[in-house]
Amino acid sequence: MFNEFEKRLFSSAILIPTTFFFIIQGSFLFIIFLSSIFLLTSYEWFKMIKKNNLLKILGITFLMFSFYAAFKFREDNNFKDFLFIIIICVLTDVGGYIFGKLFKGPKLTKISPKKTYAGVFGGFLFSLIAGLFVYEYKYIDLFLYNGFYFFIIILFISLISQIGDLIISYFKRKAKIKDTGKILPGHGGLLDRIDGMIFVFPICYLITIS
Template identity: 55%
Template structure:
């Protein structure tokens, strides 16, 4: 089975679970606990490899990451638990931008290849970057049309897609420093959970903040 097929088969049940979690507080709570625990476990392995000779630095950065993930999970929980209208649609919108940013980067990058963006992640190409923006824009236009949202959200889409890509590069940089390919093997065809959520853990909180305050 090809890597792309594994990705699709893995992503399908996860997408269904994500939708259920968005509309059910019990599933949401359990999902956030499990996701947080896995992300912390995977980043701890990365930090151990980076700071092999300095356990104090590893401990400090791990605790900072734990704090960030706790804030990340808490923000999602309170946002989706709020009684305000369309909160699920907003979250699905942000989540979809992140997912299609990843899909676009993978498909365009693998198909068109081309010049590498940076040595941090040799799989990241300019074609993949363009594909990330294109696919995220397509899904945002579908959302805007179907839910009758403001056309100004097109600019929001580019911002969230950019943050998601930068988050991806940041985690890729950490993996390169740790000399590992994947953060784990939790998801067949994807690697670890952090491999797939690297952009989301940065883009989703910022996206929520933008919607709440603006």
């Protein structure tokens, strides 16, 4: 029987290459990919919110804007810039998970009992380490014109990702469920996996067009 961590690794081994393929391909394949994720996350949101029709409508409206922003960000920038945003969000989750498990410590909030201050620090640390490699080897074009600004942007992305995680955790707690779905073994639903990203991409898109 796989434990939770092994399930996460197995799911990630399939999910990450698949996601990278569609992002790199762009165009029509990317639209299909984003549309599929939008439909699945919308379904998970509907199931989680249940009878609150106003929240259902507000949530779907926000998801529509979020996925539109992700599409426009990918279309208007190099695919490596898009992947960089995803990597920061993923490493924020990974850093939070690892540091939370290793160091435990004081809880961050009652909204999500497993979140700790150590996990918050781990999320920031892992995202900054990724940023150092990117900045050193100039893997992306976006945000690199000023070193200080670049690392502030990384911390900001990591912060928004963690806030997004807490927001979805709040609604899960209200609905008295652990995960938004079961489509990804070890991760839960798609909304569990991209909870930070759906808040990050609209903000990154607005930053780039401002």
